[in-house]
Amino acid sequence: MTARDLSAEETARLDLRRPTLEDVPALFEILSDPRVWTHLPSGRHTDPEWTARSVENWIAAWRTDGIGTWVVRERGAEPIIGYGGVSDLGGIAWNLGYRFAATAQGHGFATELSRHALDRAREVAPERAVIAYLLEHNTASAAVARKLGLHLVDRGPDAGNPDPEAIRLVFADRDLDDAELRAARR
Incomplete structure (x- = not known):
């Protein structure tokens, strides 16, 4: 069986495609918005170079892993509303993650994107656990x-x-062995 190209995909309401450096300005607009970082204010991007480095890492991950982080648009629309997908945790597990513009939150896009990413991660490397880590107050x-x-x-x-009181929760699609749990805690 030949691996299929996952770099441009669709869900019921979303267009997903591999990021490019041309996406940096639109992504910076999202990532610099304090409303997007209510659960982790220290994660807010304050410089477009920070966003560019993130995109460069996502591009490299696609080359290495054949899957990664997609840039997200509503189907048939041009504006980027977020990003998300999976990233490799040392060949041991996939980390599921996403972030959406404040105006795109609360519409079920995170669930739709995440379900798609979970399915694709299982297709690419079903032996790897899929984890999602988040802050406890991010209900x-x-x-x-x-x-x-x-x-x-x-x-x-x-x-x-930077908040010493912050608690991280780790969710997974299966019970984790010690190596997977260490990868999830890093």
């Missing part, structure tokens, strides 16, 4: 994880978070 992302059938496998301090 919307926890609800998305649960809708996908992921279950809570770990709770603990959020390493590297």
